[in-house]
Amino acid sequence: MAATSLSVGLIGLGTVGSQVAERLLNGLPQLNRRAGLELCLEKILVRDVAKPRAVTVAPALLTADPAELLDNPTIQVIVEVAGGDEPMHSYLQRAISAGKHVVTANKAVMANHGMQLLALAAEKNADVYFEAAVGGGIPLISTFRTDLQANRIERVSAVINGTTNYVLGRMSADGLPLEYAVREAQAAGYAEADPTDDVDGFDATYKLAILGSIAYEISVRPQDIYREGIKGIEPVDFRYARELGYAIKLIAHTQRHPGRVEARVHPALVPLDHPLAQVEGADNAVFVEGDLVGRVLLVGQGAGGRPTASAVVGDLIDLARSIRRGVQHRPSFSFDDRIGVIPMGEVETRAYYRIRAEDRAGVVAAVGQVFAEEGVSISSFIQKDAWVEEKTAELVITTHPTADMRLQRARQRIAELELVRAVSAFLRVF
Numbered sequence: 001m002a003a004t005s006l007s008v009g010l011i012g013l014g015t016v017g018s019q020v021a022e023r024l025l026n027g028l029p030q031l032n033r034r035a036g037l038e039l040c041l042e043k044i045l046v047r048d049v050a051k052p053r054a055v056t057v058a059p060a061l062l063t064a065d066p067a068e069l070l071d072n073p074t075i076q077v078i079v080e081v082a083g084g085d086e087p088m089h090s091y092l093q094r095a096i097s098a099g100k101h102v103v104t105a106n107k108a109v110m111a112n113h114g115m116q117l118l119a120l121a122a123e124k125n126a127d128v129y130f131e132a133a134v135g136g137g138i139p140l141i142s143t144f145r146t147d148l149q150a151n152r153i154e155r156v157s158a159v160i161n162g163t164t165n166y167v168l169g170r171m172s173a174d175g176l177p178l179e180y181a182v183r184e185a186q187a188a189g190y191a192e193a194d195p196t197d198d199v200d201g202f203d204a205t206y207k208l209a210i211l212g213s214i215a216y217e218i219s220v221r222p223q224d225i226y227r228e229g230i231k232g233i234e235p236v237d238f239r240y241a242r243e244l245g246y247a248i249k250l251i252a253h254t255q256r257h258p259g260r261v262e263a264r265v266h267p268a269l270v271p272l273d274h275p276l277a278q279v280e281g282a283d284n285a286v287f288v289e290g291d292l293v294g295r296v297l298l299v300g301q302g303a304g305g306r307p308t309a310s311a312v313v314g315d316l317i318d319l320a321r322s323i324r325r326g327v328q329h330r331p332s333f334s335f336d337d338r339i340g341v342i343p344m345g346e347v348e349t350r351a352y353y354r355i356r357a358e359d360r361a362g363v364v365a366a367v368g369q370v371f372a373e374e375g376v377s378i379s380s381f382i383q384k385d386a387w388v389e390e391k392t393a394e395l396v397i398t399t400h401p402t403a404d405m406r407l408q409r410a411r412q413r414i415a416e417l418e419l420v421r422a423v424s425a426f427l428r429v430f
């Protein structure tokens with residue numbers, strides 16, 4: 001007999017979970033019509049059942065016992081919007097092993113264990129949906145999986161972490177130091193109390209691992225991705241970057257090369273006329289290049305309870321439709337593990353150096369000699385502000401593309417020059 005309802009167990013009732021519950025409890029006639037099945041929110045797992053909630057739910061729906069969802073045979077799908085690697089990874093594994101479908105917004109679990117969960121799901125004839133794990137409400141996974149599937153994806157470049165984009169935007173607009181801008185982002189609700197995941201680039205790395213894996217159908221693990229956060233950038237870098245025609249963004253970039261891919265997350269100078277330079281505030285943007293479609297730009301709110309719930313509930317409806325039709329809706333994922341990630345040192349990049357040096361004859365020649373010996377060709381060279389009493393000046397240099405290891409070696413060698421006080425900033429140019 002054809003299914004008429006879909007019983008849902010929800011894990012998490014926080015920022016995203018309360019919006020998902022709200023939509024499931026209050027938007028049902030329309031959702032059910034689209035799903036073709038009656039969606040029934042049966043149980044909600046939280047840590048503390050007594051905590052006040054942003055959404056009104058019957059107390060009987062709440063539990064703090066995972067077994068009430070995971071071992072409940074009537075629950076057919078687990079919607080996980082709790083976050084963190086463990087115990088959620090184990091919960092999802094347990095759910096799939098029991099033949100339940102999964103919808104998750106958990107980037108850490110999908111980046112670290114996505115392959116295994118998808119393989120297990122294929123074995124158990126269950127589906128795993130994870131649109132909300134990357135880019136909040138922006139339809140990315142479904143775009144790769146359906147609309148772009150005729151393409152060979154050549155590259156994906158993204159501003160994929162709203163918190164750092166907000167912070168860099170504030171530093172750029174008002175000359176705020178990083179720590180002030182982070183505090184402002186926390187006050188505005190864009191940054192967590194502990195901003196490490198965002199500021200150090202972990203969040204963007206998880207998302208790039210998922211995007212890269214889906215785009216190329218290979219295994220891109222977070223630990224294979226080169227990662228640098230935004231610490232160390234100073235307000236003056238935005239001023240110099242602007243003078244040179246660039247904005248500064250935290251960029252997640254992956255690109256196909258013969259037999260390998262590059263995958264990296266780091267701050268970069270982005271030309272002001274590039275679409276990624278124009279992404280404002282906490283928005284996200286993903287720029288995709290496919291061999292048939294050419295360039296596609298997807299922009300939107302990459303976080304927030306409502307946009308993320310839009311992706312979660314959209315996945316749930318998609319799943320319900322496939323169940324109603326009695327089909328495994330999604331083509332199963334296959335990942336070619338022979339294709340690896342190129343070490344950062346071998347990647348061709350350009351760089352921006354801000355060097356504090358003694359304002360004396362011979363500095364420019366010494367710096368130039370290091371670049372020449374490392375085979376790095378200079379694209380622009382400007383001598384900036386001088387500190388007369390300290391007899392120092394700032395040199396701002398950008399390079400042409402070179403293997404990144406040469407750029408990094410030049411950075412180290414310049415810092416060791418007798419006439420140089422410090423290489424105060426070293427950023428890639430996109």
Ligand SMILES: NC(=O)c1ccc[n+]([C@@H]2O[C@H](COP(=O)([O-])OP(=O)(O)OC[C@H]3O[C@@H](n4cnc5c(N)ncnc54)[C@H](OP(=O)(O)O)[C@@H]3O)[C@@H](O)[C@H]2O)c1
Nearest residue numbers: 012013014015016046047048081082083105106303304308
């Ligand atoms: N917030 C966003 O803008 C956003 C955007 C995209 C993706 N996501 C992802 O969505 C997920 C949820 O994020 P969120 O911002 O909604 O988090 P949140 O506000 O901190 O809410 C987490 C919820 O999960 C519950 N929970 C956490 N650990 C649990 C455990 N071990 N057992 C049972 N329940 C547990 C919490 O229960 P209590 O309420 O009882 O503490 C809380 O209700 C994360 O994976 C996040 O990365 C979030």
